[in-house]
Amino acid sequence: MIPYPRFSRLIPTVILALHLCAADSASAGVEPAKVPNFALIDHAGVFHELYRNSDAKGVVLYIAGNGCPIVRQSYPALNALAAKYAEQGVLFLALNPNAADTPAEIAEETREFQVAFPVLVDPSQSVARAFNAVRTAEAILIDPATWTVKYRGAIDDRFDYGAAKEKADRAWLEEALVAHLAGKTIATPATESKGCLIDYASLPQSVSFAKDVAPILQQRCVSCHSKGNIGPFAMNSHKKVSQWAPMMREVIMTRRMPPWDADPDVSAFKNDRALSTAERQTLLAWIDAGAPAGGDKDPLAENAPPEAPVWAMGEPDLIVAMDKELKIPAEGVFDYQYMTVETKLEQDAWVRAVDIVPGNLRALHHCLIFAKFPPEYAHLQPQYDGGFGGYFASYAPGAGKDVNTFPEGTGKFLPAGSKLVLQLHYTATGKEETDLSRVGFYFHKEKPALEISSATAATDDLNIPPYDGNHVRKVKHVLQDDAIFYSMAPHMHLRGKSMKYEAYLPDGSQETLLNVPRFDFNWQNLYVLKEPRHLPKGTEIVVTAAFDNSVKNPYNPDPSLSVGFGEQSFEEMLIAFMDYAYVTPQVYEKREGAVEEEMWMPENAVLPEGLEDSGPAINERTIVSTDWQIGEFKLHFDAGGKLVVNGGIPGAYEMQGNNVLLKVAGQEFYLAIRGSHMFSEGGMLERVQPAPAPQAQK
Numbered sequence: 235m236i237p238y239p240r241f242s243r244l245i246p247t248v249i250l251a252l253h254l255c256a257a258d259s260a261s262a263g264v265e266p267a268k269v270p271n272f273a274l275i276d277h278a279g280v281f282h283e284l285y286r287n288s289d290a291k292g293v294v295l296y297i298a299g300n301g302c303p304i305v306r307q308s309y310p311a312l313n314a315l316a317a318k319y320a321e322q323g324v325l326f327l328a329l330n331p332n333a334a335d336t337p338a339e340i341a342e343e344t345r346e347f348q349v350a351f352p353v354l355v356d357p358s359q360s361v362a363r364a365f366n367a368v369r370t371a372e373a374i375l376i377d378p379a380t381w382t383v384k385y386r387g388a389i390d391d392r393f394d395y396g397a398a399k400e401k402a403d404r405a406w407l408e409e410a411l412v413a414h415l416a417g418k419t420i421a422t423p424a425t426e427s428k429g430c431l432i433d434y435a436s437l438p439q440s441v442s443f444a445k446d447v448a449p450i451l452q453q454r455c456v457s458c459h460s461k462g463n464i465g466p467f468a469m470n471s472h473k474k475v476s477q478w479a480p481m482m483r484e485v486i487m488t489r490r491m492p493p494w495d496a497d498p499d500v501s502a503f504k505n506d507r508a509l510s511t512a513e514r515q516t517l518l519a520w521i522d523a524g525a526p527a528g529g530d531k532d533p534l535a536e537n538a539p540p541e542a543p544v545w546a547m548g549e550p551d552l553i554v555a556m557d558k559e560l561k562i563p564a565e566g567v568f569d570y571q572y573m574t575v576e577t578k579l580e581q582d583a584w585v586r587a588v589d590i591v592p593g594n595l596r597a598l599h600h601c602l603i604f605a606k607f608p609p610e611y612a613h614l615q616p617q618y619d620g621g622f623g624g625y626f627a628s629y630a631p632g633a634g635k636d637v638n639t640f641p642e643g644t645g646k647f648l649p650a651g652s653k654l655v656l657q658l659h660y661t662a663t664g665k666e667e668t669d670l671s672r673v674g675f676y677f678h679k680e681k682p683a684l685e686i687s688s689a690t691a692a693t694d695d696l697n698i699p700p701y702d703g704n705h706v707r708k709v710k711h712v713l714q715d716d717a718i719f720y721s722m723a724p725h726m727h728l729r730g731k732s733m734k735y736e737a738y739l740p741d742g743s744q745e746t747l748l749n750v751p752r753f754d755f756n757w758q759n760l761y762v763l764k765e766p767r768h769l770p771k772g773t774e775i776v777v778t779a780a781f782d783n784s785v786k787n788p789y790n791p792d793p794s795l796s797v798g799f800g801e802q803s804f805e806e807m808l809i810a811f812m813d814y815a816y817v818t819p820q821v822y823e824k825r826e827g828a829v830e831e832e833m834w835m836p837e838n839a840v841l842p843e844g845l846e847d848s849g850p851a852i853n854e855r856t857i858v859s860t861d862w863q864i865g866e867f868k869l870h871f872d873a874g875g876k877l878v879v880n881g882g883i884p885g886a887y888e889m890q891g892n893n894v895l896l897k898v899a900g901q902e903f904y905l906a907i908r909g910s911h912m913f914s915e916g917g918m919l920e921r922v923q924p925a926p927a928p929q930a931q932k
Contacts, residue, residue: 268381272361273489273752274329276352277341279497281732281751282327283488286786290378291323292414294407297362298328298353299370300335300343302430304393308371311389313350315408322415326351331362333435333511337499358514359434360487371429373407375414385410387425394428440528441520443472448533450513451475454492456534462542464595471535472527479525486517493757497749502764545589546637550674552579554654562597562660562667569884570801571658572900574606579652582822584645584678588627588638593670599659599803601629603673604900608651610824616687620883620899621657621809624688627673630723630758641720641766644686644815645678647822655900659801684718684815691777692809694799694880698729701793703784707808711775715816719769721762722748723811724779727803728755728789731782733810737767738774747775755789755803769814777810800882852907854889861922864914868922869896 273283287293296312298305316326330340330353337355344353356362365374371393375385390402406425413420441447451459451469459465469475475482485491486509494507509517520526557575562568592598602625604618617623626646627638640646654673691711698705724733730753738744748761785793791804799806850856862869870878877885877896885898894905894912905912905919912919 269376269383270364270487272487274354274356275497275751276354277344279749279751282352282354287325288378289785290325293376293378294326295374295376296328297367297370297372298330299332299430300339302370304371304429306347307393308389309347309349316351319411328353329356329361331356331359331432333357333359358511360514360518362432367432369427369429369431372427375410384414385420385423388427437515437519441516441523443528444531444533446516447520450517454509456539460539469534470538472532476525479521483521486514495750495752495754496761497751500746500749504762504764544591545674547587547589547676551677552675553672555672556670559668559670564664564666565662567802568660573656575654577652577654579650582649584681585648585675586640586645586678587676589674590627590629591672592629594667596663597660597667598669598671599661600631601671602657603627604655605648606653606655607649611649613825622690622692624690631756640686643682644684645682646686657900685820686813686815688811688813690809690811691775696799696806696808698781698783698797698806700796701784703782703786705781705783707779709777709808713769713771713773715771715818717769717814717816719767719814721760721813723760724750724753725758725807725809725811726753727806728791729781729783729787729797729806730755731780733777733779736776737769738776740770740772775812779808798882805882851909852912862919863922864916864919
């Protein structure tokens, strides 16, 4: 329903008068109102945040709508303007606030009329309301230097209702662009736009805090915003929440809260934390009304949640703690720490959930848990590869009290005598910290029907150029058997921009499983499908990731650097975690008499025929500053027992007679020395000579 239909004819005139008054106020020395920041997903599933375009010379926001004749007729002129002024730093965006237009329909209209710029989808109409938009076909020129409106109105004077001129006499938008880019006063800062009336959904006339607002907060927010949890303040009363109302408006409009970054139009998720359109409208209406208490009852104060327990699911069946307390200095950048601890598990178990309880929420950035099986189950040992092949359980940024709960009917095998390898990453807090984290295991009473597997599509071959705002890489993982696919967890660092999972089936069909248009390093969510997907053997899970190494990325440590793979946050990673269960179960049988694998040291490692020692024998002195390659792995040996793998993965090495013990990502590997050559299980390593230093020009 259109609000106030009896006055609809007067609304454009009133809005025009307000714009002209604002322009007069600006020219008279009164600062114009700042446009609000907002974030939306466009017709192609790409994330856009207005204020990230601060480097633009101008932003044109065009109010669009499917089926509007004037909007459709205006697209060719807008495409031409967008192309013409792109070189001068002007960005064109469209905004579709029509609640009846679905994202798929908007995408189809965009393709049909060959729209050359993004069309942002505004299903809650909150952005259109923030701009007081009344009709479509209205162009709004925004100055990113001040985030104020410089021009608002029609593109030109060609179109009227039921009439159109062949050629425009006045091109108001282009006139405004020319003046704005030249730093001159815009002669006509506002005109009346001729377009279709926007059909706004009716908002509640009065929003009750007790009946309407508090239930939303209790369902979506209080689990984090409560004592002992990760929210920066507790939502424990109307008074407390109302103090934060302006900030709540900002984080809702920019999609920062609740922390859920999946595209709502791609798949449905069991653990979806996002606000629905109705919830978003209700909260914004309440905030805009002044966040009133509206009565004596305060459900947040009357039903305050108890302090979060140490173990979210109650006392675990098995608790494994770090075997020593670690000290974290007040400042600096720290390599990953690896600690191997005994589980002291006396019977084989099937795990249904794992709760990682950080000893220090401030300092512990993340923790990955890997299980190291005893010798009699070594043939079933999962190939973790330091996280490139998955993990047993994890604690990630923003996880708070989330528990690693495996899907119903599934579990992970943990045999008696297993050890845990903890990968721990700490960050400095400004003061010396300590950490003594614990891991709690919850067991099935009986073996579940399916074993859950944590796998990855990943690469460490990264080279992101300086100032590249959209560096795209693809990786894939192939299912080796029919599988039930459950969940996904994208992982990148501060330059991570977006990630999409797509399934390419053997029959040639394709579907998108997850689209994360805005990756947020601070909230690395696990996305659990509401309905698990049955995928056949041979399905390729193709992951497309994008990195933003530009000045537009507010989290970018330094856009001038070329960025490669590395464990630190200022370096990058591309790891797409996924959980699935193969339909064909493994056979979990012991191999009696198995013993711990001895150090590998071949007795007859010999040089290939015709190849002799080409240098001094390898020892503690000669191995320093040398580079070697075996398969896809590049090894660089530094002094002090420091090892670097593939240019970014830190490790260590020890010389043990005619062997070199490598320690990387919580795993140990051996190399055998024969003169000036080294061997691994995969064959002889190739010595890589450093590139010659460039000659000085004469």
